[in-house]
Amino acid sequence: MIDKTNKTSVGDVAHSLVKGGLGTIPVIGSLATEIFGLIVTPPLEKRRAEWMNEIAEKLKALEEKKIVDFHELSNNEQFVDVVLQATTLALKTSEKEKIKAFQNAVLNTASGESPDQTVSQIFLNQLDSFTTWHIKILKFIDSPRLWFQKANRTPPSYMAGSISAVIKDAFPDVKNQDDLLEIIWNDLRAAGFHRTSDIKTTMTGDGTLSERTTQLGKQFLEFITNDEG
Structure with a gap:
């Protein structure tokens, strides 16, 4: 007891x-x-x-x-x-x-x-x-395809796009909050959890759905995630 x-x-x-x-x-x-x-x-x-x-x-x-x-x-x-x-x-x-x-x-x-x-x-x-949005976005960029799969959603199909665009597709609540996304993105990069400098850089559609987290970022996510919890 x-x-x-x-x-x-x-x-x-x-x-x-x-x-x-x-x-x-x-x-x-x-x-x-x-x-x-x-x-x-x-x-x-x-x-x-x-x-x-x-x-x-x-x-x-x-x-x-x-x-x-x-x-x-x-x-x-x-x-x-x-x-x-x-x-x-x-x-x-x-x-x-x-x-x-x-x-x-x-x-x-x-x-x-x-x-x-x-x-x-x-x-x-x-x-x-961090805020809750830092955690949500970090989990998302760790494996965007898996995130959409777990959410029972179809990933966007771009000919070309940006990480910012795919994050906004995943989270409509931040669709009109470019400044907020920039701050969160830079915070995560400063922590060493990803290495992509510009969230608005245009890339291929496949590129927008690539994993972005560093090994340190993955280690952080493992530390704050627990199936028993």
Whole structure:
């Protein structure tokens, strides 16, 4: 049985840090601290509870399948580091896909299917800086043909086109957001997850559906993806 006392520790610490931090700022009085607590604490506590409960349930499922051993995990410094870092970062966002990715990183580390400690820390920080759209587009360019297949959609048939055009076909919500796509594309390239410089370069139709991710990009996707999660 999971100790319920441990489930509240992260939220308690977060709440204490928030109130303690505000209390150290002379300009902010007790009224402001209380109001801030009333506004921030309820959703923070909800996020914390959902995160801890889901992680506990999924770790328990892995333990029942003999994939992980709780005693070994308690002595696994990399796992503890990832749990602490992922928990801190996951509580900062309401984006479900990002929270799921942080959970998967924890599960993969527990299962021994994660990169080394340094790369794991870098990947978690990178995930923190990304939006859901960064993740969606990275997954798409990892294998556009497979993406369309899984979505039960027919890939566009261009004589010539661009990566930007095929992304817009895949995700109509970004059809009129060229500036946003440029930012996301450049962010993914700066992270080393692809090497294509210009998202608008004209190429063959087959070229628009080519895989774009680097080995580092694939490693990142494996880290934040988990079939058990």
